[in-house]
Amino acid sequence: xxxxxxxxxxxxxxxxxxxxxxxxxxxxxxxxxxxxxxxxxxxxxxxxxxxxxxxxxxxxxxxxxxxxxxxxxxxxxxxxxxxxxxxxxxxxxxxxxxxxxxxxxxxxxxxxxxxxxxxxxxxxxxxxxxxxxxxxxxxxxxxxxxxxxxxxxxxxxxxxxxxxxxxxxxxxxxxxxxxxxxxxxxxxxxxxxxxxxxxxxxxxxxxxxxxxxxxxxxxxxxxxxxxxxxxxxxxxxxxxxxxxxxxxxxxxxxxxxxxxxxxxxxxxxxxxxxxxxxxxxxxxxxxxxxxxxxxxxxxxxxxxxxxxxxxxxxxxxxxxxx
Amino acid sequence: xxxxxxxxxxxxxxxxxxxxxxxxxxxxxxxxxxxxxxxxxxxxxxxxxxxxxxxxxxxxxxxxxxxxxxxxxxxxxxxxxxxxxxxxxxxxxxxxxxxxxxxxxxxxxxxxxxxxxxxxxxxxxxxxxxxxxxxxxxxxxxxxxxxxxxxxxxxxxxxxxxxxxxxxxxxxxxxxxxxxxxxxxxxxxxxxxxxxxxxxxxxxxxxxxxxxxxxxxxxxxxxxxxxxxxxxxxxxxxxxxxxxxxxxxxxxxxxxxxxxxxxxxxxxxxxxxxxxxxxxxxxxxxxxxxxxxxxxxxxxxxxxxxxxxxxxxxxxxxxxxxxxxxxxxxxxxxxxxxxxx
Numbered sequence: 001x002x003x004x005x006x007x008x009x010x011x012x013x014x015x016x017x018x019x020x021x022x023x024x025x026x027x028x029x030x031x032x033x034x035x036x037x038x039x040x041x042x043x044x045x046x047x048x049x050x051x052x053x054x055x056x057x058x059x060x061x062x063x064x065x066x067x068x069x070x071x072x073x074x075x076x077x078x079x080x081x082x083x084x085x086x087x088x089x090x091x092x093x094x095x096x097x098x099x100x101x102x103x104x105x106x107x108x109x110x111x112x113x114x115x116x117x118x119x120x121x122x123x124x125x126x127x128x129x130x131x132x133x134x135x136x137x138x139x140x141x142x143x144x145x146x147x148x149x150x151x152x153x154x155x156x157x158x159x160x161x162x163x164x165x166x167x168x169x170x171x172x173x174x175x176x177x178x179x180x181x182x183x184x185x186x187x188x189x190x191x192x193x194x195x196x197x198x199x200x201x202x203x204x205x206x207x208x209x210x211x212x213x214x215x216x217x218x219x220x221x222x223x224x225x226x227x228x229x230x231x232x233x234x235x236x237x238x239x240x241x242x243x244x245x246x247x248x249x250x251x252x253x254x255x256x257x258x259x260x261x262x263x264x265x266x267x268x269x270x271x272x273x274x275x276x277x278x279x280x281x282x283x284x285x286x287x288x289x290x291x292x293x294x295x296x297x298x299x300x301x302x303x304x305x306x307x308x309x310x311x312x313x314x315x316x317x318x319x320x321x322x
Numbered sequence: 323x324x325x326x327x328x329x330x331x332x333x334x335x336x337x338x339x340x341x342x343x344x345x346x347x348x349x350x351x352x353x354x355x356x357x358x359x360x361x362x363x364x365x366x367x368x369x370x371x372x373x374x375x376x377x378x379x380x381x382x383x384x385x386x387x388x389x390x391x392x393x394x395x396x397x398x399x400x401x402x403x404x405x406x407x408x409x410x411x412x413x414x415x416x417x418x419x420x421x422x423x424x425x426x427x428x429x430x431x432x433x434x435x436x437x438x439x440x441x442x443x444x445x446x447x448x449x450x451x452x453x454x455x456x457x458x459x460x461x462x463x464x465x466x467x468x469x470x471x472x473x474x475x476x477x478x479x480x481x482x483x484x485x486x487x488x489x490x491x492x493x494x495x496x497x498x499x500x501x502x503x504x505x506x507x508x509x510x511x512x513x514x515x516x517x518x519x520x521x522x523x524x525x526x527x528x529x530x531x532x533x534x535x536x537x538x539x540x541x542x543x544x545x546x547x548x549x550x551x552x553x554x555x556x557x558x559x560x561x562x563x564x565x566x567x568x569x570x571x572x573x574x575x576x577x578x579x580x581x582x583x584x585x586x587x588x589x590x591x592x593x594x595x596x597x598x599x600x601x602x603x604x605x606x607x608x609x610x611x612x613x614x615x616x617x618x619x620x621x622x623x624x625x626x627x628x629x630x631x632x633x634x635x636x637x638x639x640x641x642x643x644x645x646x647x648x649x650x651x652x653x654x655x656x657x658x659x660x661x662x663x
Binding site: 010013014015017018021022025026028029137138140141142143144145146149152153156157163254255257258259261262265266276277279280281283285288289291292295296298299300 | 493494496497499500501502503504505506508509510511512513514516595598599602603604605618621622624627628634637638640641642644645648649
């Protein structure tokens with residue numbers, strides 16, 4: 001498993017780089033959480049100095065990094081001034097919600113993109129294929145922000161779906177089954193927005209990868225043996241195209257996280273997105289730092305997952321790793 | 323559609339939209355900040371050619387809007403007096419005199435012509451859309467120039483000189499690429515001051531969007547430079563004593579042009595959207611200056627979202643812009659050949 005270990009090590013190195021980069025970035029920022037308080041006439045200069053001293057903001061940069069790294073090691077990820085609590089406990093439920101949304105969306109998008117892309121790559125049916133091409137091009141050109149707002153409009157207008165949030169009022173009092181249904185019900189629209197955002201590019205990639213394999217001799221041989229078309233496509237062409245598609249899965253995690261940030265804010269899904277916006281507006285830098293790190297961990301986890309899948313799917317890589 | 327036709331169509335649409343943005347002062351019937359306080363959320367003004375007595379007019383005319391007494395918040399047309407639409411008129415100057423710049427069209431007060439309705443302050447949506455296009459479209463263009471410029475310089479340096487410079491640059495590129503790009507954008511925006519003037523905000527957005535995303539173009543350029551460096555004619559030129567700068571300028575830079583153009587057509591829409599997103603969330607260009615993002619921000623209120631369809635105008639305007647840029651990138655891609663990813 002040398003290959004996988006190397007990938008994981010690279011991931012750790014990148015994570016360390018991100019932590020240093022974002023810490024330096026945050027420390028370069030003019031002003032801090034208490035800067036806004038200076039405008040308040042009820043708070044004196046002396047009080048501000050005491051507050052800063054208590055949180056160690058008056059110390060030199062290396063000492064602050066050491067303090068932050070120590071809190072990282074304790075699993076606290078720094079201290080949020082706006083919430084008056086360590087960052088980590090604020091982060092976990094948000095990470096969970098973002099994961100719920102993005103994994104649902106990824107799974108749905110792939111389940112839709114694979115048959116669509118394979119069908120699109122298959123020969124014949126020129127008119128239908130052109131219609132699909134136009135549909136995908138238009139869908140690609142609709143900005144994610146507009147898709148999210150349009151789905152929100154659907155919810156507001158029809159009342160079929162809840163307009164934002166993750167739970168209904170009185171969620172705590174519901175039975176387990178009802179609570180589950182409640183969350184799924186709230187999940188539909190944000191997940192749909194994400195699926196519609198990533199579907200066009202996924203479908204195009206599936207189509208391109210499958211189209212390459214369609215010319216291969218083994219596909220022609222399968223056709224020559226008189227296999228039904230769907231078995232040629234899904235049983236022979238698609239597995240041969242698996243390699244680039246799994247790499248794409250890893251790459252698409254980054255896009256999905258970025259889009260999810262926006263969709264979560266627009267649809268008030270309590271994931272990382274709304275908290276990040278809140279933290280930026282409150283100039284709560286440790287929280288921003290924690291959120292950025294969390295998103296990086298999610299992205300790297302997605303990449304490593306894709307690597308593991310690639311390892312399982314492609315014997316050539318297994319041999320190379322030994 | 324055939325590829326050349328597609329390319330021509332996309333280019334025409336883009337040139338027309340950008341020209342409209344540049345000519346906003348002439349095309350827009352009102353100043354973008356001019357408020358008709360009595361007419362918040364007025365629907366698009368309808369142009370008439372047939373008057374109440376059934377007579378046909380060659381010159382279109384409008385009626386003034388008045389409050390509909392039967393329903394609060396609704397308007398109705400005051401049919402007692404028609405106001406003809408005049409073309410090529412002098413707009414009012416800052417003080418309300420008649421010596422402002424030329425306008426394409428307008429009507430006499432008290433009637434007003436709002437072809438795309440008004441927002442919550444009674445400002446003309448069409449005028450704001452045209453003036454906002456200046457901010458949103460050109461922020462995307464400038465950020466692309468910046469990002470590709472930085473990416474090109476670093477990518478060429480890494481690919482041409484290799485060794486430790488390459489190692490350092492590509493490892494930092496890994497770090498930048500490991501952050502989901504919108505998170506990175508937000509994080510950089512987070513550490514910059516929140517309350518800034520519109521001009522500063524515009525400049526800041528261009529810098530942030532352009533500088534945050536250097537890693538992808540740098541990687542692409544690096545790959546091409548690395549393979550170009552090993553070509554025989556480059557080695558020959560080096561053997562004749564050509565300097566590094568000459569080699570890069572004469573033999574290597576032209577090879578990267580295709581990728582740069584294809585990338586540009588892909589990056590511009592992404593960066594336009596970045597500006598729109600940041601301004602939408604109140605982290606970009608703020609009121610009263612118009613940008614497509616802060617115009618869309620009105621839709622965050624449910625009653626606006628559900629009741630006033632004309633408030634979606636900037637969002638709908640993004641679609642043809644994006645379609646054209648994507649078509650352009652596809653056409654460029656097929657022309658430049660499969661060398662570029």
